[in-house]
Amino acid sequence: MTEQTPPNEAGTGPDLDTTGEDEVRSRQRRKLRDRMGDVGLIATMAFATIVAVGAVLAWAFFTGDNNKSSLTSGSSAPTTKTVDVSLGEFWVKPATLNVAKNTTLVLNVTNNGSQAHDLKIGTKQTPTLKPGEKFTLKTTAIQATVQGFCTLPGHRAAGMVMDINVQGASDGSGAGHGGQASGSGIGSKIDPSDATLDPSAKPAAGFKAADPTLKPVPGGTVHDVTFDVIDKEIEIAPGVKQMIWTFNGTVPGPVLHGHVGDVFNVKLVNKGTIGHSIDFHASQTSMDQDMRTIQPGESLMYSFKAEHSGIWMYHCGTAPVLHHIANGMYGAVVIDPADGLAPVNHEYVMVQSEFYFGPQGKEADLNKALLGFQDAVTFNGYFNQYVFDPLKVKVGDRIRIWVENVGPNEISAFHVVGTQFDTVFKEGAYILRPNNPEAGGAQVMGLMPAEGGFVEFTVPKKGMYALVTHKFNDASRGAVGHIIAE
Ligand SMILES: [Cu+2]
Secondary structure, eight states, X not given: XXXXXXXXXXXXXXHHHHHHHHHHHHHHHHHHHHHHHHHHHHHHHHHHHHHHHHHHHHHHHHHHHHHHHHHHOOOOOOEEEEEEEEEETTEEESSEXXXXXXXXXXXXXXXXXXXXXXXXXXXXXXXXXXXXXXXXXXXXXXXXXXXXXXXXXTTTTTTOEEEEEEEOTTTOOBOOOOSTTOSSSGGGGSOTTBOOOOTTOOOOTTOOOOOOBOOOOOXXXXXXXXXXXXXXXXXXXXXXXXXXXXXXXXXXXXXXXXXXXXXXXXXXXXXXXXXXXXXXXXXXXXXXXXTOOBOTTOEEEEEEEOOSOEEEEEEOOOSSHHHHHHTTOEEEEEEEOTTOOOOOSEEEEEEEEEEOOOBTTSOOOHHHHHHTOOSEEEETTBTTHHHHEEEEEOTTOEEEEEEEEEESSOOEEEEEETOOBSEEEETTEEEEOTTOTTOOOBSOEEEOTTOEEEEEEEOOSSEEEEEEESSHHHHTTTOEEEEEEO
């Protein structure tokens, strides 16, 4: 077997390099002209010429090398090669195949994973294979390096790829490295077809924000709920729609509300297209039973007794979990203390989460989630929604806001501009209570991913107050809302 040649990165290099060179040159020229006058300018231009000549020579070297590869790879006699291929979470074995040009591959593909997978090479593709299923995939005669991959959402980005490298007939040179993972640098990992946020765009006229009001606990102490997993195209920011994996058709999913000691019977029904599951942080149970992944068409009953008060995250826990959370599979369970909480004028729930846009109308871009490049950060699933449709209160109103930071990656530094919190309850304990002997106040409730709590405050006078995460790169991506006191 011939050795794999290194990836060919010269293809996109020269343009980028010369653009950078132009910028550097003109910047150097400007700077030096300012400092040194005309004599300096002449010297600088001479230097710039040397740099430019160097760049051209470097380009010639790379492109020359590139041409040599393509010129010397000739044609080969048709051959057939049979290979056993294994699929699992999230890999393909073998991950690399080196073949001669004009080879037809006969791949005996077995799904050895615990989820459904497939394998696509060029125009040929296996059916979706359940765990344990096999399929023999015959490719067309391979003419150029190609990347095979699993087409299920997120699986390619999670690592389910097989690089098929064509060896040149006469000298063994590779013809380059295909696929989305080629090249070095972070930019090469982001799909250029991903939707982008326009921070100046406005939603359609008549936009209505999701009502953040916490509904009262339903009657009784046993709460029977059905969560249908539904794939649904949802607008996340003005002009940006994503194919969200939802619980009951919304992102975040429904807020559940009960008291300590209440029982929740949640029937999870998978009406989606891939496997999903649910994990209630408000419960204590083994993950291999209640949190197991169910396939489309299946359902499971997840019952738990709420033992502790607080706001608790729930989310799909099917691998890759990052992708399932990034694509909208989360919500909050609010458990009041057994004896309730003091009355307030307004009680809201804010679920903070990030979105990593895939192409318009498609699922989240897992690569961006892995890199931590969030496109939008929202309260209750829509960019700046309480700026577009503010919360209305009266001067002097006392407000409680429950905040659950579902992440998946970012912290929340929850702050309400113009107020101080006199009450902060976070992760099972009061940090601050009214009339405390220290006369303390708080400005921020800091929440790591999955942490939750509530704050209470009063709006002192007429005007506008803003809820934000004080991590301002995230605030500028949509984690802002307005409260108007009248
Ligand atoms: Cu899921």
